Amino acid sequence: MPSHDISVGISALDHMTAQNEFRVAVLHQAAVTPAIGGVLKPVKPDKLCCADLAYALFLESREKQSPAIKLITPAATPNPSVDADWSFGDRKETILEVIEKHGANVLWANTNVHSTHPLLEVAKQYPDILMVGQDPRQVDEYDDKAWASRWLQSQPGLEGSFPRMWIVPRDIPEVLDDIPLPVIIKPVRGRGSQGVALCHSQGDLKQQAQKLWETGDRVVIEEFCSGEEITVAVLPPGTYDEPVGVKDKHWALPVVRRFNHTDCIMPYSGGVPVTANSCLVPLEEAASDPEYERIKKRCELAGQALGTLATIRLDARRRGQAKFGKDAEFALFDTNMKPNITGPGRPGRDAQAALTALAAEGLDSIDYFEIQLPSINVTYPA
Numbered sequence: 001m002p003s004h005d006i007s008v009g010i011s012a013l014d015h016m017t018a019q020n021e022f023r024v025a026v027l028h029q030a031a032v033t034p035a036i037g038g039v040l041k042p043v044k045p046d047k048l049c050c051a052d053l054a055y056a057l058f059l060e061s062r063e064k065q066s067p068a069i070k071l072i073t074p075a076a077t078p079n080p081s082v083d084a085d086w087s088f089g090d091r092k093e094t095i096l097e098v099i100e101k102h103g104a105n106v107l108w109a110n111t112n113v114h115s116t117h118p119l120l121e122v123a124k125q126y127p128d129i130l131m132v133g134q135d136p137r138q139v140d141e142y143d144d145k146a147w148a149s150r151w152l153q154s155q156p157g158l159e160g161s162f163p164r165m166w167i168v169p170r171d172i173p174e175v176l177d178d179i180p181l182p183v184i185i186k187p188v189r190g191r192g193s194q195g196v197a198l199c200h201s202q203g204d205l206k207q208q209a210q211k212l213w214e215t216g217d218r219v220v221i222e223e224f225c226s227g228e229e230i231t232v233a234v235l236p237p238g239t240y241d242e243p244v245g246v247k248d249k250h251w252a253l254p255v256v257r258r259f260n261h262t263d264c265i266m267p268y269s270g271g272v273p274v275t276a277n278s279c280l281v282p283l284e285e286a287a288s289d290p291e292y293e294r295i296k297k298r299c300e301l302a303g304q305a306l307g308t309l310a311t312i313r314l315d316a317r318r319r320g321q322a323k324f325g326k327d328a329e330f331a332l333f334d335t336n337m338k339p340n341i342t343g344p345g346r347p348g349r350d351a352q353a354a355l356t357a358l359a360a361e362g363l364d365s366i367d368y369f370e371i372q373l374p375s376i377n378v379t380y381p382a
Contacts, residue, residue: 021068022130025104026054029111030089036140039216041112041189050087050110052342052349055080057108059345060370072102080346092118099126109133112338115140133310134337142306143189145220148335155305161298163223163319163331170213176205182224184265184333187212192268198224227318227328229258229266230281232296233339233356234303234312241370244363250303252296253371254362255281256355258315273351280361291318295330302335311356311371313339 028050033041054071058078061069078085088094090111095118098104107129109119113136120136123129134142141147146167152158167188168175185208186196195212199205205221212219233253239246258266260277267277286292299314306312313336318328342354360371 021070022106023070023072023102023104024057024106024108025072025098025102026050026057026087026108027090027095027111028087030091030094033112033114034116036114036189037144037217039144039188039218041143042191042194043112047083047087049340049342051083051085052344052346052352053108053110054078054086055346056343072098072104081348090118092121095119095122096125099129104129106130106132110338110341112143113139114143134312135307135309138307139337142335142337145186145190145334146188146218148306149332152302152305152332152335155301157301158298158305161332163225163333165223166221168209168219168221170217173206173209176209176221177202179205179221180223181205184222184224185209185212186220186222188216188218188220193265194268196265198264222333224264225317225319225331225333226264227320229261229315229317230292230295230330231256231258231278231313231315231355231359232299233359234299234308234314235371236303236309236311244371250300250308252299252303253356253359254283255286255292255296256358257281273353274355274358275351275353278355278358280358283362291329295332298332302332306335308337311339311341312337313355 028047029043032043054073057069058071061071073086074088075082075085087110088098090109095107098107099122105128107119107122109131110133113119113133115137117136119131119133123131141151146165149162149165153160153162166175166179168179181202182198182200183205184196185199185205187194190196195215197204197208199208209219232255234250235247235253237247237249237251256278257280258278260272261267281292295316299316302314303312314332315334315336316330316332319331320328339356340354341356342349342352343357344350344353356371363371
C-alpha cells in the first residue's frame with residue numbers, strides 16, 4: 001500500500017473553530033502536466049468546472065454563518081456568466097499571491113496535480129494552509145490506468161474485480177495480433193472518454209493504437225464488458241451534514257446509471273451534459289439487486305486502499321451480454337482521481353449537474369456541495 005503521511009480524519013468544523021473562517025480560493029489548471037513515463041495527460045478545460053464549484057461555494061457562504069466561508073475570486077465582483085471571474089491558475093506565483101495578498105487559508109485544487117506541482121512547495125512555505133484535493137505525490141501512479149488497475153486487483157477484496165487487461169508498448173505492436181476481440185482501447189493517462197474506443201477488428205485496433213502512440217509509448221487494452229454501465233462516487237472519512245453524519249471510513253454514494261452511449265462509449269461531459277445520459281439508479285431497484293451493493297463495497301475498498309483525500313469516481317460495467325439482470329456481476333474499469341464536480345446554479349448551467357450531484361440525490365436533504373465540504377481537512381506536511 002502507498003504510504004500516506006498527510007493528516008486526515010480531522011473534521012472541517014474543528015479546523016474552522018481554530019481559524020474563524022474558511023477563506024477559500026479555487027484553483028484551475030494553468031500549465032501543461034509534465035509527461036510521466038513517456039505519456040502526456042491532456043490539459044483539462046477546468047475554468048468552466050471551477051466557476052460552477054466556486055459559485056456553489058459563494059451561495060453556500062451566503063447561506064451558512066457557522067462555519068463561516070469566504071470565497072476569494074480574481075474579480076472583485078465576479079459575474080456568474082464569466083468563467084474566468086471565479087478561479088485562479090495553479091502556477092506558484094499565483095498561488096502565493098492568493099495567500100499573501102488575499103489571505104486565503106484554503107486552496108481548493110480543482111486541477112490536475114502531480115509530484116512536481118507547485119502546491120507542494122507552497123505547502124512547505126505555508127504548512128498551515130488547508131488543501132482540498134488528492135496528494136500530489138501519489139497521483140502520478142494513481143493516474144496511470146494500467147498501474148492503478150493492476151495494483152487495486154492485488155488488494156484484499158478486490159481480486160478479479162477488473163476486466164482482463166493488456167499493456168501494449170509502441171515498440172512491440174505485434175502484441176495486438178494475439179488480443180481477442182472486441183476490446184476497449186484507451187490511453188494510459190487520459191481524461192474522460194478522450195482517446196477511448198471500442199474495437200471489433202484488428203484493423204480498427206491497430207489504427208486506434210497508432211493514434212494513441214503519438215502521445216505516449218504505451219496503450220491500455222481491456223476486455224469489453226457489454227452490460228449495464230454505472231459509476232460510483234467514493235468520499236473520504238469526515239464529518240458531513242446530516243443525515244450522513246460522521247464517517248470513519250471511505251464511503252460510497254448511491255449508484256448512478258449511464259446510458260445513451262456513442263459507439264458503446266460515454267461521450268465527454270463537456271460536450272453532452274451528464275443529465276442527458278445518466279440517472280440515479282432507483283433506490284428500490286438498487287436494494288433488490290445485490291450486485292449494486294457488492295460493487296459499492298468494492299469501490300469503498302478501492303478508496304481505502306488508495307487512501308484518497310477527496311472525492312473519486314469509479315466506473316463499472318456488467319460482464320456478459322445482459323444489459324440489466326441480477327445474474328451479471330459488475331467489473332470495475334476506470335478510477336477517476338479528479339471527477340468533474342460541475343453543478344447547476346449559474347445562468348445557462350441548469351443541466352450541468354455532475355455525476356456526484358446526481359448520486360447525492362439519493363441522500364436525504366444533502367446536496368453535492370455539502371458532500372464536498374468535509375474535504376477541507378488536509379494539510380500537506382513540510
